[in-house]
């Protein structure tokens with residue numbers, strides 16, 4: 693199957709938004725998606741973007757049964773390790789079901805690695821759900837180390853009330 697991987701533009705945000713929802717359905721957490729394509733446009737295509745995104749595209753003659761030619765995406769941003777330095781964090785990697793197994797996911801992952809390396813990132817990091825064994829196997833086959841197994845890291849989140857509580861207790865300037 694022929695496909696290309698390119699940097700997303702503002703015009704791709706509706707398609708990215710569609711696939712974010714598809715990925716959330718796959719991850720059994722569709723009720724958690726609150727982001728709109730307008731917010732993606734604002735946050736990814738402003739002066740200091742909060743994220744970067746690559747999209748995978750197939751030619752018109754290979755479009756999906758529903759008529760889509762943008763069939764996958766990788767959304768990532770930069771983080772920093774106080775031990776190792778620059779790092780890239782892959783927030784989402786997704787390929788539409790009917791296009792899987794054609795090297796598109798690998799293409800997106802490798803391109804994110806290349807973009808990160810060009811910016812001197814020494815790590816590519818991501819999180820994957822415990823039950824998502826096909827994808828865990830996919831990352832393992834590419835050489836990804838499972839940090840929960842090897843180093844015992846847990847993923848921690850503050851949001852909603854727990855985030856507000858922290859803000860409430862912040863020292864005054």
Ligand SMILES: CC(C)(COP(=O)(O)OP(=O)(O)OC[C@H]1O[C@@H](n2cnc3c(N)ncnc32)[C@H](O)[C@@H]1OP(=O)(O)O)[C@@H](O)C(=O)NCCC(=O)NCCS
Nearest residue numbers: 718785786787792793794795796797798799819820827830
């Ligand atoms: C993980 C994912 C992005 C991989 O994308 P992909 O385009 O299928 O990946 P590739 O084709 O490059 O490689 C898939 C591997 O699985 C194998 N495979 C074969 N048929 C497959 C199929 N129908 N579906 C998935 N993988 C298949 C491929 O042979 C390949 O193995 P190889 O590298 O040893 O050849 C994709 O399966 C996906 O979107 N999964 C659901 C969402 C998800 O879990 N995202 C990650 C969240 S952290």
